[in-house]
Amino acid sequence: MNKLIAPSVLAADFANLQRDVEMINQSEADWFHIDVMDGVFVPNISFGMPVISAIKKHAKKTMDVHLMIVNPDQYITTFKNVGADILTVHYEACTHVHRTLQAIKAAGMKAGIALNPHTPIAVLEDVIKDIDMVCLMSVNPGFGGQSFIENTYKKVKQLKNLIEFSGATTLIEIDGGVTDKNAEQLVEAGADVLVAGSYVFGSQDPIATIQDLKNRIS
Numbered sequence: 001m002n003k004l005i006a007p008s009v010l011a012a013d014f015a016n017l018q019r020d021v022e023m024i025n026q027s028e029a030d031w032f033h034i035d036v037m038d039g040v041f042v043p044n045i046s047f048g049m050p051v052i053s054a055i056k057k058h059a060k061k062t063m064d065v066h067l068m069i070v071n072p073d074q075y076i077t078t079f080k081n082v083g084a085d086i087l088t089v090h091y092e093a094c095t096h097v098h099r100t101l102q103a104i105k106a107a108g109m110k111a112g113i114a115l116n117p118h119t120p121i122a123v124l125e126d127v128i129k130d131i132d133m134v135c136l137m138s139v140n141p142g143f144g145g146q147s148f149i150e151n152t153y154k155k156v157k158q159l160k161n162l163i164e165f166s167g168a169t170t171l172i173e174i175d176g177g178v179t180d181k182n183a184e185q186l187v188e189a190g191a192d193v194l195v196a197g198s199y200v201f202g203s204q205d206p207i208a209t210i211q212d213l214k215n216r217i218s
């Protein structure tokens with residue numbers, strides 16, 4: 001499959017959000033990665049429904065919404081209504097992962113499960129065929145601009161093995177600390193989607209940076 005780049009809007013200039021959304025539209029990026037933080041599951045608060053609706057108004061690409069919130073079940077249809085195409089919840093925030101996956105799909109979205117850096121791949125063994133995408137956190141969730149955790153490579157390989165062994169079609173997304181230094185190695189290990197926030201938005205020319213990342217992984 002074609003490898004994908006998903007710039008994280010968390011690193012955008014919120015006072016110029018439409019400009020940054022248009023930049024992603026015009027770039028080689030494949031998806032919008034949208035980080036929702038509740039100040040409970042993670043020690044930070046980002047943005048919620050009104051901001052996602054505003055992004056959706058201008059976004060011309062897939063909306064990949066990453067929920068770093070407790071009790072995600074209670075908002076599934078709301079996130080569908082504000083424009084999510086893929087809805088990812090954290091394994092660590094769900095008591096009934098299988099039920100949550102079915103509810104996301106029933107609402108008409110692709111279903112993702114995110115794993116914190118300390119959560120082993122093995123916890124997904126019995127639900128892997130129900131998951132459209134696994135988001136492997138390569139930093140501790142809550143903030144952009146953190147350093148990539150090297151143990152992620154091992155987890156990508158383990159997850160890839162589990163997906164192939166199970167005959168699943170699950171995508172592997174990597175989130176946190178992605179740069180030109182690790183993009184190729186992540187894709188070689190089995191990653192399908194790379195999220196990049198501060199590396200893209202902190203660069204002089206974000207469109208060229210996205211293009212460069214895309215070239216490295218194609």
Ligand code: DX5
Pocket residue numbers: 008010011033035066139140141142143144145146175176177178195196197198199
């Ligand atoms: C972290 C978020 C990430 C973040 C990535 O909690 O889930 O999506 O925006 O940002 P960078 O690429 O700066 O690590």
Ligand code: ZN
Pocket residue numbers: 008033034035066175195
């Ligand atoms: Zn994210």
